Amino acid sequence: MNRPAIETLLRNVAAGRVSAEAAAEAIARLPFEDLGFARVDHHRALRCGVPEVIFGAGKTPEHVETIFTRLARYPHGVLATRVEPKAAQRLRRRFPHGRHNPLARTFSLIPPDAEHEPAAAVSVVAAGTSDLPVAEEARETLAALGISSRVCYDVGVAGLHRLLAVLDELRSADVLIVIAGMEGALPSVVGGLVSAPIIAVPTSVGYGASLGGLAALLAMLNSCASGVSVVNIDNGFGAAYQAAMIARRIAAGVRRPEPPTPSRSAPAQRPRAKRSAPRSVPPAQTASRVTNRAPRPVSRARPPRLDKRGSA
Template sequence: MNNELRKMLEQVRAGELSVDEALGRIRTEPYRDIGYAKVDLHRKVRQGSTEVIYGAGKTPEQMAGIIEALRESGQNTVLITRLFAEAATELDGRIDGLTYHEQARVGIVGTVPEPDGLGTIVIATGGTSDIPVAEEAALTAEVEGNRVLRLYDVGVAGLHRTLSHMDDLMSATVVVAVAGMEGALPSVLGGLVDCPVIAVPTSVGYGASFGGIAALLSMLNSCASGVSVVNIDNGFGAGFLASRINHMKAKGFGASESSGGSRASEVPESSEISKE
């Protein structure tokens, strides 16, 4: 059960919202067909996160129409990824409240919410050339309600730079490691920290890097435990996954005041588990 639906049910229980009002919200059209797009209006109810616009291939007019539909449904903040500068300029003339981050090719409509995750997501890069992908991950995580700490240019070519940030790394709930070339950074971090590491291979590197394939294969073959890998240059996917991990307790996993304990305590003592 996601936070939004839980909050609505708690309002009903507290008498702050009538049953009919709650039913009205749930029955709202699950998507809006605007011709060129079917805008998902129930994604936050289902998943706790609102729909994100992938800007590449969409015209500014189409993006403006999608944003309008999302705003009318009550979505205050809209994230647009892979938004190129020319399209951003035209889109800015069609809608209000757009902030464009050119390096990350990310547009944010509205205000970034206050962090409500469990802790801090650390975004680390092997080099300065990896920052555009890292910024896509960082901005995605911030829009999803997370505290983000950026550690840039801490690659293995100068390991002392990495080790000088051990306190920050060890305090992280999730680490997103962004690297090109041979993609060694996630393995190093995976051997140091006690939290999940999300590896992001980038297309940065010389000829034999094959546009990020070398880094991707290195990360997939990491000998460090607790390292997962997303696609080449997929900063958005890494930032979104990091947010999911950083919100796990908020979604009801682990200790809960309302339940008096963890979900494990809900399993009846008579339940039999095969030991084979």
């Protein structure tokens, strides 16, 4: 549940359209909902701005459908990634108006009144057609998060003329998701041509020595081009999520508030004791005191006593 949903719920209670008991039940489920096999996080949208996303790999079709159904109760979009065919079949039957992309292995439910945010320009760039499953996962994730995107597919380094043909489009982007397998060279090449941040995604595409995408991952981590960050192998969702966060902040012009500078106060000083002002004496009194004071007698040395013989 997001903030607008809470505000709508409170307005419905105030207008009498929703009972206080029903509202209390809805609010009680806000933090999370314990299903026994999963604890659905309904506060994710409030904390992070995006509701919880279902990772379908390793889950049974029944689990995927149940979690998806619980999240779909609230008026925000729902996204499931790495959806297996049997789980996708159940979701299509339960949500016929949902959006299924078999190539990306995603299933999303976007409200009909949802509008794409006027966010920054995001481009999804893929080196080869074999990288499209990861690229489509990134594109579908952006769409579920309300971010429009442009795609540039099959522009790998084996034919640089294909990349140069879309150079103007690449340079107009605010954020780029660059996807490549095999030797993973494309993000470094693009990084030397554009001034926007690049989120590189290594894929598991390649022959034996590619080690399932490890070669591309290490190549991207060791890129000599600045401004290239790297996510995990085949993680198109993670790259799109990060790009969406950047795009939203660029579009909103949000700046984090500057932390308050601690005031450096002068060290505490001990209060000085007040000196009493000297008593003022009238001039006449002062003169009289000085004048009337008896002079101190001057001591004179006594002469030595002489005995009868006259010797001292």
